[in-house]
Amino acid sequence: MSPLGARTLGRSPSEVALDLALRHATYLIFLAVILYFGIQSPAFLAPESLGNVVKQASFIGIAAIGMTFVLLTGGIDLSVGSVMYLAPLIAGFAMEAFGLGVPAGLVVAVCAGAVLGAINALFIVRFDVIPFIVTLATLFLFRGFGTWLTSSRQFDFAPEMRAFGLSSVLGIPTPILVFAVVALAAHVVLSRTPFGRQIYALGNDAEGARKAGVRVGVVKGSVYVVSSASAALAGFVLIAQIGRLDAAFGEGREFDVIAAAVLGGASLFGGVGSAWGAVIGATLIQTVKLGLVFAGVNLYLQPIMQGLIIFVAVLADSLRQRRIAISRRRHIRPSA
């Protein structure tokens, strides 16, 4: 009531600073991680090193962007690791059989990924099987199909493949370009198109979305196609850098991909997340991993430190969200 009382409501500078810090916690942690490793090994701050980080993050990052679509609907896609393997493999066979060039191969890989995603979608949408089980089954099915095709042997691509993977346009490595294009496209789709907004609506309230006239089946199915196509592209771009596809490629990557998306703010319960978040999540994890390599940390300790840094990032994010929730609590009385 009293004007004096009102003035004491003004927050102290330290509180303001803390608030500011928490609001941008992810970026601050990012910065802190880069600086920390930069001090450990100044070479880490060289543009080439940081470029490498982004380039290597593109692999998990591209798939994580696709995964974000799925997570937004409250689903999950465990089959991405197998798609990363199978789709480029199919592309490889097609390239060999029809003498296709690398760009055509890339298209084949993405299409193959889309088809694999459509298989997931079929079971999830038409038959109502829960996504966890469907994609767990296809995780085995897809990899099994690949090992059956190859008898587990590696697949060697023509040398042009590597030329493509290691190429750069205007000094920017191709994988980074692909990553950027996918991120931008996903961002536009998610935030600017009817389809994107319907994904958010679906994740928020599936029944409500159905009532509102959203074609729930189509939207729900599409996200699995997007996820698999992204995983296929991610796999293809990475394989292009090596030129050889091993039978174990992509195994267990589903957890890395989901982790990157979740670290980027996506919720496993749907409705929350963004393409940009997936980019940040994947890049942050890769920064930590490569920073540890630069710093020359003992191999046995690297994963432990990696875990701790991710933990701190997630912790900061949780505190930030709590802070935001508190500040959003409605202020009835005019403050200050």
Place this chain on the structure above:
Amino acid sequence: MTRTKLLAAAATAALIGVGSAGGAQAATICFAFQDLETEFWIAGHKAITTTLTEAGHTVIERNANEDANRQFEQVRDCIAQGVDGIILIPQDGESAVTIVAEAQDNDVPIAVFNRPPSDLSRGIVVVADNAAIAEQAVDYLVEEALAAAPAGETLTPLIVVGDLGDPNAVGRKEGFYAAIEKHADRFATPIEVASEWDAATALANLEAAVTANPDIDLLFTSSDFLFPTIRSVLEPRGMWKRRGEEGHVLMGGLDGDATACQLIKEGYVDATGVQDLYFEAESAMDAILAAIEAGEAQPNQVIEDPGFALTAANLGEREMDMWGCVLLSEGFLRN
């Protein structure tokens, strides 16, 4: 309701399909291996299955996917199926001991192939010493490096380490260190790069390591299957050069696969440690077949595969002793 029916039909069809896929046959030899993910294991797998099948035996395959527990269960399932003998590529020496004991307690003869049990006293054991073979290969690299470098210069070695959960990877790392430490005064602390036996991880980590330490004199990979990955990192940096060319990095690996053979021939790679895959496979098969014939339930025998390093220097004489070169000559890499 029609959809419900469709569902029922699909589910039944799938089950029946599975059923008919499993037409059971009288089994004779159970071949339980830990994984099938690199050329080495695939070649070994092929050698054993085709040889035995062609000789009229039945092979029951079990892939443990790098899970010792699963392997233990699989071997017990084999025993329950009443196989006559077991050929085992164990996940590691410790689980091998347990599995050998399990088989012998159930009166099934067992031969262990490639990865020796920690206790060599039981079972037919074909031994190859990963550490010793790795050491031989790195020894060659070290000699070459020291010969080429001006006296007093400190050299920087790098090792691409395998999955730390895999004892094979650890053995190879130990062999590498043993060779380097013989000349500790001439070498800087080796740079270790984790690969987790995964090409994508190796690519990322090696690239970072090479960016952080551009002056590498010697590179050893714990498995030959990573050479294509290494090429992708070194080539753009002008470090992928043939022997004799300016900027050649001395390079070695282990396994002796077809890619390594080709690269040694082309001059990019200098040495690789070789396990005599065909010798090992054959000895294991022969011994187990002999034991079955003789009705021996607990055969114990140690067969050693000394292994060797195929190097640029001995390429001429020993090429065809390396399984990878045999595969290469058969056109393996044309895919």
Place this chain on the structure above:
Amino acid sequence: MSALLRFESLSKAWFGVPAVSDLTLEIAEGAALGLIGQNGAGKSTLMNMIGGVVEPTAGRMLWRGEPYAPARPADATAAGIAFIHQELNLFTNLSVAENLYIDGFPTRLGMIDRRAIRARTEEILARLDLAVSPDTIVGELSPGERQLVEIAKALHNEARLVIFDEPTTSLTPRETQRLFDVIGRLKAQGRTIIYISHILSDVARLCDAIAVLRDGLLVDSGPAEAFDVPRMIRSMIGRDLDGLFPPRTAAPGPTPLLEARGLTQPGVLEDVTVTVHAGEVVGLFGLMGAGRTELARILFGLDPVEAGEIRLDGAPLPAGPRGRIARGLAFVTENRREEGLMMEASIMDNLGLVSIRDFGRGPAGLIDRDALAARAEEARRDLSIKAGDIGRQPVKALSGGNQQKVVIGKWLMSAPRVFILDEPTRGVDVGAKFEIYALIDRIAAAGSGILLISSEIEELMGMADRIVVMSRGETTGALARRDFDRERILRMAFRETAA
């Protein structure tokens, strides 16, 4: 053809049990029809048939003279029918504008034409006097504001027929008035309205015609002039009801139970003092945003408070809800779906949630199922919750009134000393409302104290011994029962000089 929508012998049965039987009724274009009936009378089923959610088992509907058989909700929307539900159908993670356009965005080059939807949304919001940006995320809006967004959606769809299902339950009087103005304007534009509400005076005020459903049958209908509130109630429940509120049976005692003094939390409350005596029903009135719910949460220990003290039976309360529950505080929240009930769980599990510890035996806390079932059954009978097998039936299968009884029941099972009831009759039909009021009286008569929060002044005037009024986080006055006066209370709520 003046009938916009006509039902002809419309029936719907669930496995032989009729929900709507042989209903024939028509709604004239441009008219406002009030549809009333108790929960379970068949209103929802009828609406679901109009909305394309369920298919009639017999009979048909005519829309502008043409047979109308919607197969899905989108068909209804396409025909020009909009629903304003009591359970809002908004996506809390999307913006206001996006919520309006979710079923069909205007696009340019495949991308949402944001400028267009923003402009159009702004215009619609202006018509509703809703001063929020079209880009505001709905999750950040108050319940009242969300309701208006829902109406904006109907306006946006240029619906010919707008169906309001309990639209005012979360609105403040001011917002309600705004809504009524909007409805008036809709009528003036020639749009047709179906208005469903338990607030019968509103129905009488707004509608041209009234139809009453009971047990799936149309029991009464006619022009609104012919209906007064008693007739409506009579038709709905099939008998007379003596007044809307039960008489209070006991007077409050002198002992203060709950005493809150000088509660201050920056930005929320300022020096709030409230006392609840044994056997007393204290009404807490205030406009939306006056701080009623915030006060309740602070009393219950859910939100922090900077200054002031809260005592129960003279002793200060521990921090946090658990300690306060143990001391005898109970809190029926305004949002029973999200905060009150486990919708998927059984009635018994819900009833037992608070007091479950009392049924734990031994160090492991093994539940005495028989005791729990007996006690829950007792509560069910006590509260006359209409349900079959309480051990199996999930709460979500109950009507709103019965759900609310379950919420009250779970607290009753822990025999609390002070009840905080936040909008306990929201979305509850006349009959159930009366039962809840009777329950409030019984609890008070048994010596517990009640803090009754409501935005319906009549409800407070009917039930409370004393009314405390809040405005902008402060208490602006208190009236004893004999001084109750609608206008004075409102003036306090609007902070006009207290008379």
Place this chain on the structure above:
Amino acid sequence: MHSTVKAAKTKRSLGARAADVFLSDYFVLYMSLAYVAVLAPFLPVLLAPANLSNVLSNMWPLLVVAVGQTFVLAIAGIDLSQGAVVGLTSVVGAMLIATMADPVVLANAPVWGLVLTESGGPFGQMEWGFLLGIAVMVAVAAAIGAANGASVAVFGMPPFMVTLVGLISVGALAIYLTQSENIRHLPDAYVMLGKGDIASVHLGPKDTPQIPRRQIHSFVTYPMLIAIAVALLAHLLLAKTVFGKWVLAIGVNRKAAELSGVPVRRVVVLVFVISAVCAALAAVLYSARLEAGRPTLGEGNFLLDVIGAVVIGGTSLFGGKAKIVWTVFGVLFFVLLSNTLNLMNLSSFQIDMVKGGVILAAALLDVLRTRLMRERMR
């Protein structure tokens, strides 16, 4: 006329009874049995006593882990760290109770000299030392579970990320402790827990004085008793106690539970502790039967098997819907699946495809059942 009505009635009730079977809690059990029935003619070994004894013994350790996971899924959480906890606790236990250790193998390990020496671990020479070792394993697991739970409950961090960090860090710690090596020479009493028979059967003539080992089939084993005890306790805890009600309440509606005085934080922490402790108990079974403490236990597809078994049993990933019986049947199905895949003599290149196909078929049946159930409810 009369009789036809009656006939129709019996027919209906028969059909209804069949539907009951299809729709009950025991569905996954019936499905597993049907699966066995379909395959048995093609795979005669499937029903051989030796094989059944294998199926059972493979079930126990997985069941113990899955029971723990069930609690976490019940509160709408997920525990990815279970596998890593299995690995770490097996190492911790082994380094305490080993009766001897080989310096050639383990001298590089950071625990060498501190805990582990040539004469084994500190409890290695004690008669009941292995029990102390197990106690420490449980304590370590409880600490990890408490850390997981506190992160989730107190800081509101997503369980997926918290336990993923656990998976990475705890797993790495296990490997670090032994520098990739396995610790052998566990006491016999401990190994007994992993594969010791309490009762075994011999089916066949009693003519030979010395029955060959492979004809004696384990019947009642220590792992069986341990796993059944764990499952039974867990069942009582989840279905019959106040704590269990709290767990499910949090899973259905955390907010309502909190407002109703459920000690949400404490329950969440405890749930993660239970999950980790179950992992530690499974670590006993796994490491005992392999006779070594192994840092890599629980790696790879282990996690997918655990969560897959629980989910296919019927427990919801979204919380509030969980029963231990379901988990038992889910585990049985997964174990049967991998057993039959072994028996089918498929080539390694086909086995994954078949596995995926069977999981899908099972899921389709489950959907069919849910649909029938819904139709019946109407």
